[in-house]
Amino acid sequence: MTLLVLILLLCAALVIYPVVFIVAESINVGEPGVFPPPEISFHNFAAMSEDLDVIGNTLMVAFGATVMAVVIGFVLAWILTRTNIPGRARLERLMELPYYMTPLVGAMAWGILAAPKTGLLNQAWHVMGGRSDLFDIYSPFGIAWVMALFEGTVAFVMISAAMKSMDPSLEESSRVLGAGKMRTALRITLPLVAPGVLSATVFVFAEMLGAFAAAFVLGIPGRFYVVTTAIWEATQSFPPQYGRAAALGLSLFGAMVVTLTIAKLIMRRGSHATITGKGFRPRPVDAGSAKWLLLAIAWSYIVLAVILPLAALLLTSFQRFATVILSDSVFTIANYQTALSTGTLGQAFINSLILGLSVATIGVLIMGILTWIIYRSKIPGRTVIEYVVMFPQAVPRLIFGLGLLWAWINIPIPIYGTLWLLGIAYFTVFLPLGVRTLAGVVMQVDRSLEECARVCGASWSHQMRTVSLPLLRPGIAAAWLLIFIASIRELGASIFLMGPQSKVISPAIINAWLSSSSELSAAMAMILTATVFVAVIILFAVARKLTGNPA
Amino acid sequence: MTSEPRIAVSGLTVRYNDVVAVDNIDFTIQPGELVTLLGPSGCGKTTTLRAIAGLEDPSAGSIRLGTEIVYSSAQRRNIPSEKRGLSMVFQSYAIWPHMTVSENVAYGLNVRKLPRAEVDQNVRRVLDLVQMTAYADRPASKLSGGQQQRIAVARAIAFSPTVLLFDEPLSNLDAKLRTEMRVELRELQRRLDITSVYVTHDQEEALAISDRVIVMNHGRIEQIGSPETIYNRPQSMFVADFVGAANLIKGRVIATHDGMTDFETVGGLTLHAAGLANGDETILALRSAYITLQRQADADANVASGTIHRRMFHGDFIQYVVDWPAGQLIVRRPPTEMIEEGANVTIAFAPDHCILLAER
Numbered sequence: 001m002t003l004l005v006l007i008l009l010l011c012a013a014l015v016i017y018p019v020v021f022i023v024a025e026s027i028n029v030g031e032p033g034v035f036p037p038p039e040i041s042f043h044n045f046a047a048m049s050e051d052l053d054v055i056g057n058t059l060m061v062a063f064g065a066t067v068m069a070v071v072i073g074f075v076l077a078w079i080l081t082r083t084n085i086p087g088r089a090r091l092e093r094l095m096e097l098p099y100y101m102t103p104l105v106g107a108m109a110w111g112i113l114a115a116p117k118t119g120l121l122n123q124a125w126h127v128m129g130g131r132s133d134l135f136d137i138y139s140p141f142g143i144a145w146v147m148a149l150f151e152g153t154v155a156f157v158m159i160s161a162a163m164k165s166m167d168p169s170l171e172e173s174s175r176v177l178g179a180g181k182m183r184t185a186l187r188i189t190l191p192l193v194a195p196g197v198l199s200a201t202v203f204v205f206a207e208m209l210g211a212f213a214a215a216f217v218l219g220i221p222g223r224f225y226v227v228t229t230a231i232w233e234a235t236q237s238f239p240p241q242y243g244r245a246a247a248l249g250l251s252l253f254g255a256m257v258v259t260l261t262i263a264k265l266i267m268r269r270g271s272h273a274t275i276t277g278k279g280f281r282p283r284p285v286d287a288g289s290a291k292w293l294l295l296a297i298a299w300s301y302i303v304l305a306v307i308l309p310l311a312a313l314l315l316t317s318f319q320r321f322a323t324v325i326l327s328d329s330v331f332t333i334a335n336y337q338t339a340l341s342t343g344t345l346g347q348a349f350i351n352s353l354i355l356g357l358s359v360a361t362i363g364v365l366i367m368g369i370l371t372w373i374i375y376r377s378k379i380p381g382r383t384v385i386e387y388v389v390m391f392p393q394a395v396p397r398l399i400f401g402l403g404l405l406w407a408w409i410n411i412p413i414p415i416y417g418t419l420w421l422l423g424i425a426y427f428t429v430f431l432p433l434g435v436r437t438l439a440g441v442v443m444q445v446d447r448s449l450e451e452c453a454r455v456c457g458a459s460w461s462h463q464m465r466t467v468s469l470p471l472l473r474p475g476i477a478a479a480w481l482l483i484f485i486a487s488i489r490e491l492g493a494s495i496f497l498m499g500p501q502s503k504v505i506s507p508a509i510i511n512a513w514l515s516s517s518s519e520l521s522a523a524m525a526m527i528l529t530a531t532v533f534v535a536v537i538i539l540f541a542v543a544r545k546l547t548g549n550p551a
Numbered sequence: 552m553t554s555e556p557r558i559a560v561s562g563l564t565v566r567y568n569d570v571v572a573v574d575n576i577d578f579t580i581q582p583g584e585l586v587t588l589l590g591p592s593g594c595g596k597t598t599t600l601r602a603i604a605g606l607e608d609p610s611a612g613s614i615r616l617g618t619e620i621v622y623s624s625a626q627r628r629n630i631p632s633e634k635r636g637l638s639m640v641f642q643s644y645a646i647w648p649h650m651t652v653s654e655n656v657a658y659g660l661n662v663r664k665l666p667r668a669e670v671d672q673n674v675r676r677v678l679d680l681v682q683m684t685a686y687a688d689r690p691a692s693k694l695s696g697g698q699q700q701r702i703a704v705a706r707a708i709a710f711s712p713t714v715l716l717f718d719e720p721l722s723n724l725d726a727k728l729r730t731e732m733r734v735e736l737r738e739l740q741r742r743l744d745i746t747s748v749y750v751t752h753d754q755e756e757a758l759a760i761s762d763r764v765i766v767m768n769h770g771r772i773e774q775i776g777s778p779e780t781i782y783n784r785p786q787s788m789f790v791a792d793f794v795g796a797a798n799l800i801k802g803r804v805i806a807t808h809d810g811m812t813d814f815e816t817v818g819g820l821t822l823h824a825a826g827l828a829n830g831d832e833t834i835l836a837l838r839s840a841y842i843t844l845q846r847q848a849d850a851d852a853n854v855a856s857g858t859i860h861r862r863m864f865h866g867d868f869i870q871y872v873v874d875w876p877a878g879q880l881i882v883r884r885p886p887t888e889m890i891e892e893g894a895n896v897t898i899a900f901a902p903d904h905c906i907l908l909a910e911r
Binding site for chain 1: 608631632634637641642643647658659662663706710716
């Protein structure tokens with residue numbers, strides 16, 4: 001019991017402590033990074049008027065990316081849930097891949113594909129006789145494009161969920177009452193899925209406001225800043241503008257909370273008829289001969305978001321100099337040798353693996369206990385615990401990392417610059433992910449399965465060993481893998497918290513991208529992607545086992 | 552019923568925050584009896600059952616199993632589920648999908664650390680009882696609803712518990728299977744002579760299966776009695792309405808004489824009811840099965856004329872809606888008594904079947 005209380009207090013402290021520091025730093029106009037602030041004023045917030053261009057950039061990019069992501073998401077969701085194109089189930093699986101590729105890898109791949117002059121697509125265009133560049137990825141439009149492809153997958157997920165949860169009899173009754181296909185689509189289908197689409201739009205917009213990787217990889221070279229990259233830049237300048245970073249960060253946090261709340265309100269108000277909790281398999285529309293066009297649209301997304309970027313990375317990673325003209329190219333495995341052997345780079349990869357393995361293992365254990373407390377016990381105050389545990393999901397990763405940085409600099413435990421700090425940070429920011437995944441699994445196991453064991457005479461521990469844990473095992477494995485994947489690819493918090501002795505893979509790739517060749521970065525990105533994909537394949541296998549087992 | 556009760560519940564109250572799910576109820580159950588807790592959803596019947604099982608923390612009262620007090624708010628005593636020695640069949644069956652059929656059934660025996668041979672023997676015995684021997688080595692997740700139900704029962708009786716609890720065990724089965732399983736469960740309970748508490752919202756099931764029925768509503772007990780008593784002599788409007796099909800005729804008591812009560816209905820009809828009234832009764836409850844439409848009435852019967860308004864053929868019976876001076880009357884007759892709509896009929900029913908009730 002005391003152990004439980006200890007774990008709870010520890011988690012609460014881990015979550016709340018860094019936030020205190022962000023707030024303190026935002027009103028600190030004395031020496032940066034000192035706690036408590038020597039001098040207090042709201043000057044940092046007033047000074048945001050000098051960052052109006054940054055705010056404008058952010059809104060422009062986020063808006064563009066949201067529009068593209070929602071259009072892509074809507075079209076794909078409609079094609080995959082409502083039409084009878086061949087291979088729907090497989091395509092739906094493939095749609096998850098861009099998410100697992102990460103925006104960082106996606107941005108670098110598109111950098112290689114569409115950089116002015118040197119980009120592979122532009123090179124090919126020139127060879128074919130094109131005069132100017134086909135596409136410049138180092139532009140606000142390019143950044144928005146990459147964000148839409150790799151951060152916008154959630155739009156597809158949310159919109160197809162809205163379309164799937166619609167009772168097909170609502171449309172069928174319209175048809176029976178004499179309305180045609182078109183009229184039914186406009187008067188029935190559209191109004192019913194509209195709340196889902198709208199809330200997905202607002203949700204994606206909030207995500208885009210806090211997006212970092214694409215704006216970093218593609219914006220920094222051209223000195224095009226959005227709020228997140230401006231925050232990073234503020235901390236890197238000398239003297240560090242911590243106050244500016246904190247004020248920007250808090251404002252971003254505020255803007256995201258407001259938009260996310262709006263998204264939730266739309267969802268709640270609009271969920272009147274569509275969500276009945278039943279699983280429906282909507283009757284697909286027969287697309288006729290347009291079937292092949294729709295199939296081509298779906299596949300072209302996979303090509304743009306998965307195949308083309310991966311092909312570009314793969315090709316480049318084996319070349320001395322990136323080129324599409326194969327007769328000119330010099331193939332080499334030197335990039336991989338460098339990536340794996342260069343002291344710090346190889347070490348970064350090993351560090352990431354160590355962190356992934358340990359955070360996933362220890363995390364699943366503690367998060368499992370938390371999940372059990374929140375969703376199965378009758379301990380008073382468990383809803384408060386749920387709020388605390390879910391809080392990190394509302395804070396942009398980057399800003400959480402910033403808070404953690406200041407929090408741990410000001411604590412007399414010498415873990416700053418070590419893997420320990422990164423481990424603690426990962427655990428904290430992945431609390432919502434882990435607890436939500438485990439909660440889903442716990443909910444799936446009907447309470448009476450456990451109660452029955454008790455009535456049969458089993459003690460609590462015997463019941464846990466013989467009934468609960470065996471039933472939860474696949475779910476626990478899935479949660480472990482998700483946390484592992486998230487750790488391996490973590491960027492936002494790591495970029496502030498890693499030290500010279502504790503490099504990790506994602507920030508190391510960014511550094512390589514900014515300071516050395518794209519060929520080396522491509523090799524590193526391939527290694528990261530391969531690691532994540534192996535974990536994803538295992539995850540899918542586990543998930544299949546989980547769903548195949550009617551618990 | 553003079554022997555020591557097998558289960559004694561007294562003053563039991565279960566509260567969730569501000570909601571009182573079970574409100575100060577008392578009842579006892581004799582050894583070998585099958586007693587049903589009957590009521591609409593949310594009446595507290597399942598909560599009561601779970602409190603007996605030790606799966607719910609009551610707020611007040613006491614529960615005794617034989618001579619052992621398993622829960623007592625006064626003594627601050629709440630013996631955990633696994634130490635109560637009873638068994639339960641869950642509404643969802645709660646068949647563990649990661650085990651085979653015989654592993655499921657053997658669970659309670661293995662928990663009690665019985666020797667291997669004895670476990671096997673008991674598993675075979677109960678699987679035989681529920682006619683599932685052929686499925687012993689199947690994975691439990693590959694069973695149909697009816698089969699899962701049988702395994703749940705086998706598992707519950709395998710370790711010879713002293714008390715067996717049923718939480719709506721048949722509610723997930725289709726109608727035909729439900730009536731079949733009803734017979735089988737009753738057979739099994741009689742054969743094993745095992746004290747049972749059975750929760751259901753299906754009044755027909757409760758009447759068919761029970762030695763006694765406890766009708767619950769809003770966390771309170773409305774009436775306890777044999778199925779015949781509950782059906783023939785309901786003590787409240789709720790019981791009359793919830794159990795069986797009844798006409799609830801409004802009116803007032805006008806006189807009592809010779810062990811009979813005169814009741815004037817709305818519409819000015821005077822009916823005779825057996826027994827003496829208190830005077831505050833405003834409802835006369837009359838089972839629709841106890842009304843005749845064409846037969847020669849007994850001398851003391853209530854008689855009135857009416858017209859068939861609507862006829863509905865149900866197969867096992869015909870339901871008539873009859874217009875009569877007191878409004879409309881629902882009458883159920885065997886399918887052999889076919890009367891055309893619009894026909895004039897003579898309504899007759901015995902004073903014995905007229906139950907006077909106070910409106911609450």
